[in-house]
Every structure is written in C-alpha cells, then in structure tokens.
Amino acid sequence: MLRNIYHKIKRTALNNLSGKPTINVTKPYLIELQEKNRFKHQVAVVTGGSGAIGRAICCRLAAEGAIVYVCGMTESKINEVVAEIKTQLQGEAYPLKLNVTDLINIETAFAQIIEKHGTIDILVNSAGGSLRGQSNELTGQDINLIKQNININLIGSLACSKEAAKAMKTKKKGRIITISSIIGDHGKAGFTEYAAAKGGTNASVKSLAMELGKYGITVNCVSPGIVQRDEITPYQMEQIKKKNYMNSFGKPEDISNMVAFLASSEASFITGQNFIVDGGRSLGLKGD
Secondary structure, three states: OOEEEEEEEEEEEOOOOOOOOOEEEEEEEEEEEOOOOOOOOOEEEEEOOOOHHHHHHHHHHHHOOOEEEEEEOOHHHHHHHHHHHHHHOOOEEEEEEOOOOOHHHHHHHHHHHHHHHOOOOEEEEOOOOOOHHHOOOHHHOOHHHHHHHHHHHHHHHHHHHHHHHHHHHHHOOEEEEEEOOOHHHHOOOOOHHHHHHHHHHHHHHHHHHHHHHHHOEEEEEEEEOOEOOOOOOHHHHHHHHOOOOOOOOEOHHHHHHHHHHHHOHHHOOOOOOEEEEOOOHHHOOOOO
16 A cells, blocks of 8 residues: 655755856655555665765655664764654664775674664665766876775775675675666766776676575665756756656656665565666767
C-alpha cells in the first residue's frame, strides 16, 4: 500500500538573467513509500551525505525507518542534514565526519559503527564529483588533480565498500550502492580523469557483485545525468532541458528513489548492474 510523506526541501526560485538575485524558497515534495518502515532497524551509511544527492538519499532512507549515518567533510553541513532528519522526519540519524581519501579514517569510522550496531545493512557511496572549475584536457591537467579525483571517486568508494562488506559477509546480507555517472560509460572531453574513475566504478561493481553474491549481498550503481543542485536561472533551465529526451531536468529525489529501490527487498535479485537516471540523455548525448 502506498503511503505519502510530505517533506520540505529547499528549492530555488527561478529568475531571469536581468541581474536580480536568485532566492531560495521552501516547498514540499512528495515521497511515495511502498510500505511503512521497510528499512526499520537497518543501519545505512551514506558517504557524501551532506551533498545535494547524498542529502536526498539520507532523507529518503530515514523517512522509511533506516538508522542513517550522514557522512561528509564539513561538520556544519552534516549537522544540518542530521537535524533535518530528526526534526522534520522524526527519523534517527548520526553525524560522521569522514574523509574517503583517508583509509585509516574509513577503517576507524566503520569499525565504530559496527561496534555500536553490530552491522551495516546499507552502504551508499555518494562522495565524489568532477573537478568542475578545474577540469581540463588531459595534456594540460595537473597530475595531482588527476590523483585527487581518482582517489575520491574510485578508491574512496572501494575502501568504504571493503569495510562495509566485512560486516555484511558475517550477517550474510547487505546492499552496496555506488553513485556513478553517465560520463563513466560515455566519456566527456575535459573530464578524462573523472571518466576513468567512474568507468572504474562501473567495472568494480560488477566484480564485487560476483564476489559477494554468495553472501546474499547485492552491489549496484546508479548513474545520474545532469541533476539540479544549486541556484539556476530560467535560461539555464531551458538549456538543461535541451540535453535530454524528456525535456526536463533531474532532481536529487530522482536519484534517491532509485537508491531506495535498490536498497529494498524488492531488488534482492538484482546485482552487478548500472542504473542510468538521466532522462535519456545518454541515449545520444545532446549539447555540451
């Protein structure tokens, strides 16, 4: 039976390019729950949980009863998401400062979670992202930035998956879900190191799924297209719409919907797959 929960999320009021400042407004969005508390008592760790997509995932899992660890690098942003879950969703959440490029930090943090709860049921590797303003063609790219990008997007997710899988193997159940990108499959000029990291993610998910399937653990990834994260103008919105075949734009909730499905018992026979959520953009890339 479907159950609806209204949750407030900050959405950006759209202005034109006349120089007027953009403003944030709070509007409700609808979460459709397949069943009440389907993740009740399950421990979920979300890296990058203070980012736009990570926040949506944390809220979605918490809304359905999961005990959520909101991981990130900036304490103030982590605490905002935790407070939101506790006050608006009446959910259970804990802040966790986590640097996914620090292997000792990962080992210590995951060990503390397992000691407290006995297991980790769901791991979502959402930490990462492209270099954006520092992107460049490979011949002009700083090798340290290349290493940094691969460490965050690929090695970080592998290290977190390693620690979570140890606990999941003992319990013989678990879900590992990694946020990838359509660039990992199709590439993009000026983003070679990011494509390498996300392409490696897509391949590693298949291999890890083969290793962990006998323990009742599924491993999948979700590849978003363009997802609205920050303030945006109507002109920019129209340009984004032209880049997919739905003439629309991706929202963080579109990604969290897929993650919630893959984390549920309904996806218990799905593993080693890459789910593309991009409005059809990767069917034939449009625009820049």
